[in-house]
Amino acid sequence: MNWKEIKIAYREYASVDELPDNWKELVLKAREAAKNAYAPYSNFHVGAALQLAGGRIVTGNNQENAAYPVGLCAERTALFYANANYPDEEVEIIAVTATNSNGRVGDPVKPCGGCRQALLEVENRYKKPITIILDGSNAIYVLDGVDSLLPLNFRPQALTS
Numbered sequence: 015m016n017w018k019e020i021k022i023a024y025r026e027y028a029s030v031d032e033l034p035d036n037w038k039e040l041v042l043k044a045r046e047a048a049k050n051a052y053a054p055y056s057n058f059h060v061g062a063a064l065q066l067a068g069g070r071i072v073t074g075n076n077q078e079n080a081a082y083p084v085g086l087c088a089e090r091t092a093l094f095y096a097n098a099n100y101p102d103e104e105v106e107i108i109a110v111t112a113t114n115s116n117g118r119v120g121d122p123v124k125p126c127g128g129c130r131q132a133l134l135e136v137e138n139r140y141k142k143p144i145t146i147i148l149d150g151s152n153a154i155y156v157l158d159g160v161d162s163l164l165p166l167n168f169r170p171q172a173l174t175s
């Protein structure tokens with residue numbers, strides 16, 4: 015038996031004002047997008063903002079349904095919209111934020127497992143790591159790619175090798 019270890023690394027910032035300008039803009043867009051979430055069941059309003067190659071910004075938010083599994087997370091709403099409308103523009107950065115009934119979450123919001131897999135697909139599609147910015151009122155995390163969110167992941171190469 016060999017003991018194996020995977021380490022992940024991320025940057026932690028104290029507030030949005032410490033971020034480079036384009037990251038800050040994206041977080042602010044995500045915060046705006048969260049206001050349009052349709053989340054009457056959870057009251058958890060999530061916003062996501064993507065920066066595409068060329069500079070376009072696409073946003074999304076969570077869309078819930080009385081039949082709970084039918085709803086969609088903010089990250090996938092934004093990713094699928096971007097891929098549906100601008101398939102030639104690589105997704106370079108995603109910022110995610112969330113509020114609950116107490117306001118912005120303290121700990122940075124973390125994408126669910128399904129959204130991690132969807133982000134991985136987009137990374138594989140464009141062969142470019144996606145910078146991931148996770149917003150919270152106590153800290154902001156920045157990760158360099160989906161490997162840091164989803165280690166030991168399933169990739170399409172596994173189907174043939």
Ligand code: THU
Nearest residue numbers: 056058060076087088124125126
């Ligand atoms: N949600 C997101 O939109 N993104 C996440 O990263 C976590 C969860 C949504 C799904 C659901 O509408 C609500 O938050 C509560 O789980």
